[in-house]
Amino acid sequence: MAEAALSRALQATVAGDALLRIKGLQAWYGESHILHGVDFDIRPGEVMTLLGRNGAGKTSTLKSIMGLIPRRTGSISFQGRELISLAPERIARQGIAFCPEERGIFASLTVRENLTLPPAVAPGGLELDEIFELFPNLKERLSSNQGTKLSGGEQQMLAIARILRTGAKLLLLDEQAEGLAPVIIQQSARTIRSLKERGFTILLVEQNFRFASTVADRYYVMEHGRIIHGFANAELEANMGKLHEYLGV
């Protein structure tokens, strides 16, 4: 009895700490059941990395948080507010932003339009100057006519840059390093670290473990639509064996 009460009290404090807390999240694409009860939480200001093999359900988890998978159950609470039944646009307005794996740069919009497309959802977003400090390349390409004419790396910068303006506190970033040259990946890592310094909370989905280890505070490992393991960056060495087994790297 007393023990149960204690553990509940503990949970409550943890819940108080968490910026985002996910419990028993299940999701379906049509008839196919993809997420089978995902549980994890993210504390304010940390960089959390979701690892897992192809098809484990990482992207689906991000999309569920964002409300982009209509059929989902369980609990997703953000700053104490339940999101599970909200539409994507409402979720975004709580202060969450999503950068998809495929970047999602719009071909029918100019680079500037792409950059300024997402409306502000909360005060405290970065100004354009600050964004250009982070991504000097973008400034040069601003006059470019078609967003999709940018290089892969530039598109990736643009995709992150545009969600920094909105004032969102929690960034969901899917596979940022994918398909980029090593130099650009290093630059990405620097960007993420500096975003963390500015107080953003980041949920990073990564296949590239080396990249992840340069930025992450904590890790969760997914398999078959569940979280099967979690540890802090400090425990990385001790977990290397397990990780190799889980990720098959």
Add this chain to the structure above:
Amino acid sequence: MFDFLGIPPQALFGQLLLGLINGSFYALLSLGLAVIFGMLNIINFTHGAQYMMGAFGAYFLLQYLGIGYWWALLIAPIVVAITGIVIERTMLRWLYKLDHLYGLLLTFGLALVIQGMFRHQYGTSGIPYPIPDALQGGHRLTFMFLPNYRAWVIVFSVAVCLATWILIERTRLGSYLRAATENPALVRSFGINVPRMITLTYGAGVGLAALAGVLAAPIYQVNPLMGADLIVVVFAVVVIGGMGSILGSIITGFALGVIEGLTKVFYPEASNTVIFVIMALVLLIKPSGLFGRAASQTSAVEHGGASAAGDGGRSALLFLGVLALFFIISPFFIYPLFLMKAMCFALFACAVNLLVGYSGLLSFGHAMFLGSSAYVSAHAAKVWGFSPELAILTGTGASVVLGIITGALTIRRQGIYFAMTTLAFAQMIYFFALQAPFTGGEDGIQGVPRGFLFGLFDLHNQVTMYCFVFAIVFGTLLMMYRIIHSPFGEILKAIRENEPRAISLGYRTERYKLMAFVLSATIAGLAGATKAIVFQLASLTDVHWSMSGEAVLMTLVGGLGTVFGPVIGAFIIIAMQNYLAQFGQWVTVIQGFIFIVCVLAFRRGIMGEIANKIGKPL
């Protein structure tokens, strides 16, 4: 003054002005269609009806509230836009995840309902609407007299088109719209309420149509059918311009209006058809349209058959036997002329269905085969004195030729584009039938002799006639069944299921699709020719687009893609028309209503539902 190629300048500029006026309406309407298509992926067939509603809105405001033109220009579009918003919220919303064709079918049904109701109330004669005082009169220019109102229509339309273009291409709201057209889910994840934007976009597109309607009221009078034929021309404009482009639809609209006007001067006979001819040329040279990007071609019509294209095994053959038995017994109880009509339409609907079931192409223009074949066989029987079987063969032959020509052009497009191009070609044939010397214009060809079959059997005898029709229809249905189960049918099915794969296996899929198209045209032609002999009449009804719509409706009710479902569909629709004939326009309204219900709640159709229940393809 100088004559230009023997044309007095007054005539030239007069027609040029008229062309610009028409062009204004084409541009406004195709712009609305493009805006709606961009966001909703729906070809809004109701557009013509909504244009008409705009004109009626102006009329009502003046008649009942004493509100004049200028306020009407603002109020009528807003009111019509609100009705559009209700339509989007209650109906269109459910179709976004389905094939685009369902949107076309639903809005087609809506158009029937709306136009039917207005016709019921206001007949077909136009109601005049006065030109506002401020725009009375005109100016005498060097070459011509320019009525102020007409100048105003052109200037105002250009301004509205440009404003819309700027709004979409140059503003922040426009960037939301463009982005949402590309990737609505991502735009929502930025906190933008895309569903609401979609609703408002439909409202705005419909509002543009209504605005055009108000502008048109003083020029063309207010008439329940004012948008019905116009929309088909606008579809052709859209096909010519290509879907994805806003500026493209504006430019194409004005340009085609002018071209049409000039044709009136130099070659008046072709003025009704010139746009369709241009469409044919554009399809040949640049299938995606002058300004169109290569459109993503999707086609996944939900099939009635339990699996994909139901090839209808034994059970379908059994069903055909039951149907045959029914048509053998029923003349003892039911009026034979009605049954013969039902059989002809059953064949017609099966032709449409064959095409959609085995190539995924839903034709909205099959009336051109039914009608032209009816005309040719009626002419052959009456004027040339052909025996009935020869007359029918001649008529069917004509539709084979027409099928080859139109098929070669239209099968280059899929999905809604295919539907629109077939519709437009059918309209071209309609205008041709209206003007050609041998078709008898509005009267059609009447008093066609039924004659003696093979010179022996007198078809004026109802029993003989019935047997003949029965033999033709069921013989053809049986042949259709055979073809479906032949190697040719198997290849068609393979193409239907996975075209790229069929191509990689070395099949020239275009050729097979063309063959399916021609086969379908042939069967539709046979139905039309037979019908002309039975009813001793070929008329404009047979070539009108509403006839194509009926065939689609029969197919839909019976079960899209089921082999013989359309026979049931045809029977039901013809029976309904027969028994509800006394209610006049309500028939159209009810048909439209059935369309809507089928698309929203009953997409498998009757046979499809049954097939689904018993788990066997039919």
